Amino acid sequence: MLIGIAAGIKLTPAIFIPYLLMTRQWRMAGSAMAGFAGTVAVGVILFPAMSVNYWFSSVWQLNSKVDLGTQFASAGNNSIQGAAGAIGHWEVSPSKVIVIVVAVLGLLAAAEIFRVGHTLAAVLTVGMTANATIGTFFALRSRTSPLAAAILSQRRLEGRPAKI
Numbered sequence: 001m002l003i004g005i006a007a008g009i010k011l012t013p014a015i016f017i018p019y020l021l022m023t024r025q026w027r028m029a030g031s032a033m034a035g036f037a038g039t040v041a042v043g044v045i046l047f048p049a050m051s052v053n054y055w056f057s058s059v060w061q062l063n064s065k066v067d068l069g070t071q072f073a074s075a076g077n078n079s080i081q082g083a084a085g086a087i088g089h090w091e092v093s094p095s096k097v098i099v100i101v102v103a104v105l106g107l108l109a110a111a112e113i114f115r116v117g118h119t120l121a122a123v124l125t126v127g128m129t130a131n132a133t134i135g136t137f138f139a140l141r142s143r144t145s146p147l148a149a150a151i152l153s154q155r156r157l158e159g160r161p162a163k164i
Contacts, residue, residue, distance in 0.1 A: 003016045003032040017032050017036070106133070110123075
């Protein structure tokens with residue numbers, strides 16, 4: 001449920017819902033979808049016009065709504081879209097196709113890691129996949145990747161597998 005509520009507040013955690021479906025964690029996936037639907041329903045009840053505008057217009061045009069100035073195409077934005085922006089101006093950016101491919105490959109890798117029993121490594125893989133595919137990912141502001149590396153390294157040094 002908490003994954004869904006988090007996804008309803010900020011869409012980024014929604015990447016865990018396909019992961020849960022791919023790993024056949026049906027109850028958790030259903031709970032996450034219910035939490036997400038609940039937050040959307042609350043938004044529609046409290047702010048109907050704004051919700052309709054957001055879900056049917058704004059959410060599909062977020063790059064034009066978020067003004068990052070020169071930060072979007074900078075060395076600090078470590079997402080795929082940031083890298084494409086740093087290369088130069090594109091009429092049709094290849095980053096959207098690359099983002100989809102990376103997201104699918106990351107989720108497939110996480111599902112396989114989960115199947116061999118490394119739950120922690122699988123969840124961290126989904127988190128790092130989200131970081132790479134989000135439109136704006138600033139490594140210096142994120143603690144996910146260094147934390148993931150530290151946890152996996154520590155467990156390996158202790159001679160324990162990276163699973164919970």
